[in-house]
Amino acid sequence: MLFYPIDLDYKVIRDKAVVHIYGRTTDGQQICIVDEDFEPYFYVVPKKGVGIGALKEELSKVKSGTKDTEYRVTKTETVKKTLLGREIQAIKLTVNVPSAVPALRDEIKNKRDVEDILEYDILFTRRYLVDKKITPLVLTEAEAEPLTERAERSRVPVFKATSITQTSNESLEDLKILAFDIETYNPQGKITIPEQHPIIMVSLYGKRFKRVITWKRFKTDLDYVEFVEGEAQLIERFKELVNEQSPDILTGYYSDGFDLPFIIKRGEKYKIKLDISLDYEKASVSRGKTKTIDTTGIVHVDILNFIRRVISRKLKTDSYKLDDVAEELLGENKDNVDIERLAEAWDKASPDLEAFAKYNLKDSKLTYNLCEKVLPNLIELVKLIGQTIKETNRMSFSQFVEWYIIRRAADFNQFIPNKPHHGELEERMSERIKGAFVYEPKPGLYENVAVFDFRSLYPTIIVSHNISIETLRCGCCEDKEKVPIENENIWFCRKKEGFLSSVLKEIITRRMRVKEIMKKSDEKKRVFLDARQESLKTLSNSFYGYLGFFAARWYNRDCAKSVTAYGRHYIHKVIEEAEENDFKVLYSDTDSIFLHLQKKSKKDALDFCEKINASLPGMMELEYEGMFKRALFVAIKEADAGAKKRYALIDEEGKIKIKGFEMVRRNVSQIAKKTQEEVIRMILEGEQPEKAYKYVNAVIEKLKSKKVDVKDLAIPTKLTRPIESYESIGPHVAAAKRLRAKGVEVYPGMVISYVVTAGKEKIRDRAKLPEEVKKGDYDADYYVNNQVLPAVEKILEVFGYESEELAGSKKQSKLGAYF
Structure with missing residues (x-):
């Protein structure tokens, strides 16, 4: 079989x-x-x-x-x-x-x-x-x-x-997905509580299936709406439809934290078990750091978990809201209805309930499409790690590495080390490992800049120098090369390949092979091959962090600090070689180096790269990233040195690359991001700094005359823990409380947006949800002094402009104003 x-x-x-x-x-x-x-x-x-x-x-x-x-x-x-x-x-x-x-x-x-x-x-x-x-x-x-x-x-x-x-490599790629979403009764101004508020709609969406179940009748021509007699019948019908559809994956968006726990709690009221598993057992609830809901045979996948843990690093959006993630990954949006009016429409049995049914189904459809979109990445990680979908979906990057190593341990006849006990954890957490070297740039605008970076620096160092616990301080190579750390006597065996370095080498080699196969594959195969190479990249890049992660089974401080020591050694070597070859070094950080060519040519830069590669060991390689017409470096506060990892480049085709500025960070309003983006664009494209200065003045004037749209004023900030655990109530926490009071589930990791309105109270008391703010009802001085100016002042200072020239006297807000 x-x-x-x-x-x-x-x-x-x-x-x-x-x-x-x-x-x-x-x-x-x-x-x-x-x-x-x-x-x-x-x-x-x-x-x-x-x-x-x-x-x-x-x-x-x-x-x-x-x-x-x-x-x-x-x-x-x-x-x-x-x-x-x-x-x-x-x-x-x-x-x-x-x-x-x-x-x-x-x-x-x-x-x-x-x-x-x-x-x-x-x-x-x-x-x-x-x-x-x-x-x-x-x-x-x-x-x-x-x-x-x-x-x-x-x-x-x-x-x-x-x-x-298992003798074949053929895998199941067309998994049957069923997405679901619930709508609950949420009286305006009240928190939705499962003990008190019923589920009034549940939607399901599959490849050739769509359904909305509700228990209040309204006039509709929608063929997918099904009416039942009450909430108990709704829950029973949900179970029946899941079993009829027999999916491989039952997916929701925040369904671990909201939808399934809510269904389970409401089912208890009617003595209904959520026994949708293939063995008739009820869904199991486990409470670790976060609540998870498991079903057997039918795999429950909260797709938000995977997006937040794995996919988020590629997302531009600051928010994990379904609407924002769907817009970026799918180019689709939720239906635009006022969900706060659902309870009122329900109480009146309003014809508007049809719009809410459409809204409910659209949420399930978006969840289905998101699951389908990221499923190749999840499947490839499952195949790489060798654990089930539900286990892989909840793993961290360190667990990906650990379970890959565990999977390979038997082939190398290795015992699996135990997890560290409490005392070991405390000791490891107190140990600090010196990080990467940074060559700080001098603030300014430079032309003709060549950028190089080491391909997978830390993974290739581990492989090339055979860094592994069992090769550390071997008995046969003490007289050979030592790790370049002062006052340390560390070396690694040069005769026998180590377990961890061997495992990592095969990961890097596999990725190179997959990328070659991709070039000859059709589009359908390329989707999974791209997901595979991305998974291999994720795994290899996580190895160094794992070696120094205090909870790792294969933790080793000497190995971890040797990796960064070699990293510093090689970047210093490239800097010295560059200067000896009359290149001006502008900036270097961890694995990259920026060279000001001045009178040198692109060919000179490529020849230099080739010369460096001839001297590098093993799998290490310096790659030419490209030529850039201009590079902008800015100063950090109260210093003449340039800010680390804060620069902007424009290449020969006019494409702009930005690192570290507000426009690529969270906690910043759109008005600040857009202003900074435009200032950077003007300067990199060669326009006069005076034009950028005048542009900023115009933005400030627009703010002060109350002409800026509310959506451009919203400040997105992530909740890092449950609301109740915050001792100091910042503006985003105050806004989160307002959101929860409207019946919206609020959870750690959620991005809360707020607008600082006009008034003299503390900022937290003036933080309102964007939909609560009328046009013009915002604190213009706050946005000038705390959003726009911090985003552009260091850029304009490069050209001699002071922030006081832009806004008169700038008032520095004290921390007490926020709390």
């Missing part, structure tokens, strides 16, 4: 963990494959000098549990592997059920002859995928027979496997 694994879970049946793999066959049928041939285990490391045979005998008899639940060892085995460069002999303890692992560890850890316990914190289902070498979504072959005894507890056919193997 050939099938694509999509999700998996396990159940304890007759004192044995039984893995259930949910997937689709090659002809599209949903199935469940049961595997009884995998047992949980962990490792015990004996103290030096302890007889391993006697300890094995002792450990084989260890038991724990209660009268109803017994935890016991079912098998012992001696294993030799490497742990962080040391070969270790350990005892592998196989146990009866997954919950026996922590229970028996607690029984064993304090025994006199036990040095350490390893791999006790690997989740059973993740362990299964790693050990069985099964990658979700990749074609898998199972020798299996129908299992009728489980049929009554499964919505799909169940088969018992005698063997499961």
Whole structure:
């Protein structure tokens, strides 16, 4: 039987963990494959000098549990592997059920002859995928027979496997998606509370399916609107439609934080379980740092999670609101209705409810389209990391790296190190690693600038210098090259390739290969290949950060600081070579260098790059990024030096590139961004600074005469934690409270926009939501002195203009004005 694994879970049946793999066959049928041939285990490391045979005998008899639940060892085995460069002999303890692992560890850890316990914190289902070498979504072959005894507890056919193997690279790319969205009763001025306010509409959207369910009738010709008798029937009908559509993915936008918890809570009122899983179990709610909702067989994907964690680095928008993200990624928007009027329309059974039904469906459609848009990236990460969609969707970048390494550990005969305990975490967090070198620019406008940067600097340093924990201070290469750090004696083996450096090398090589294949592929294949190379890039660029991440299993401070030391060494080397070859160095930061050519030519710059590359080791390479007609560097406050990572360039085709200015940062209004963008454009395109100065004066005059649109005054600021945990109430928190009072769900990570209105109260008391502000009702002085001038003053100072010349006396706001 050939099938694509999509999700998996396990159940304890007759004192044995039984893995259930949910997937689709090659002809599209949903199935469940049961595997009884995998047992949980962990490792015990004996103290030096302890007889391993006697300890094995002792450990084989260890038991724990209660009268109803017994935890016991079912098998012992001696294993030799490497742990962080040391070969270790350990005892592998196989146990009866997954919950026996922590229970028996607690029984064993304090025994006199036990040095350490390893791999006790690997989740059973993740362990299964790693050990069985099964990658979700990749074609898998199972020798299996129908299992009728489980049929009554499964919505799909169940088969018992005698063997499961994965020999193909073919993957399932056309996953069936069903998106949903709810609308709740939200009396104006009140917070929507699931204990009090009902769900009044729920929409579902799929490839060839759309539906809005509601329980108040109104006149409509919309064929997708379905009326039921009440909220309880709405929830039941939602469940029925999900099961009828049998999706692989059930997706929502902030559905972990709002939609599904709300449905679950309202269902409890009517004693209705959200049992949409393929095993009839109700959705499970887990509360770690953030709440998550899981269903089995049908994978719940809160697509906001993936966009916020992975896709956000490419987004220009400051906001994660559905409307803003959809506009950027899809070129689509939500329907323009006043959602605050929904409760009123509901109470009156108004014909306007039809517009709200359309609005509700559009939200589901946008969610569906967003999921479809980013799904190639999620699929490629799943295939790379080797974990399920729901697990991968919630991973951080450090977890991507860690699970890729874990997946490769067996091939290198490596034990997986334990997570650091509390004391280790505190010690690691107190350690500081010196970062990159910055050659600060002198403020000014320069012409004919060549820019170079190292291709994947830190990853290629790790590979080229074999930086890995087991190669650190080897016994054979002490007399060879040392890491260039003063008063340190660090070196890495030059004879035997390390585990981590080998793993990273294969990632970089794979990406290069994928990029070559892309050049010869059709458009459809290129979408997934591009997602694959992007995933490989994400993984390789995260390696250095992982080595220095305090919670990493493979953390090593010496390795991490060696990477940055080599980075500083090579950038210094390029600067010295440039100056020796009569180039004027304008700026350098981490992995890039800006050269003022003056009388030199583009060919001279390219020859210089070639000369540098001839001297670089291994995979390291200096790349020519391009020639720029002009480069603008500005000063930092109270200093003559240029600001780090704050520059603007214009290339030979007239394309402008900007780093670090307000227009590419959050917490800045559109009026400030637009003003700065126009000033930069004028200067880079060669216009006189006086023209830019006059332009800024005109903007200030427009602000003071109250002619600026409210939308250009909104200041977007991200909530970094729940509203209740803020001790000081800043303007964005005050605005968030106003938003929540309107019935809108407010959550950490959400970008709140506010406008500072006219008045003499503290700024937080004058912070209003943009839709609450009438035209002209804003504090012009605030926007001049705290938004526009800070955005342009350092640019104009390069040409001798002072901010006082623009706005008269500039008043510096004290922090107390905000709180």
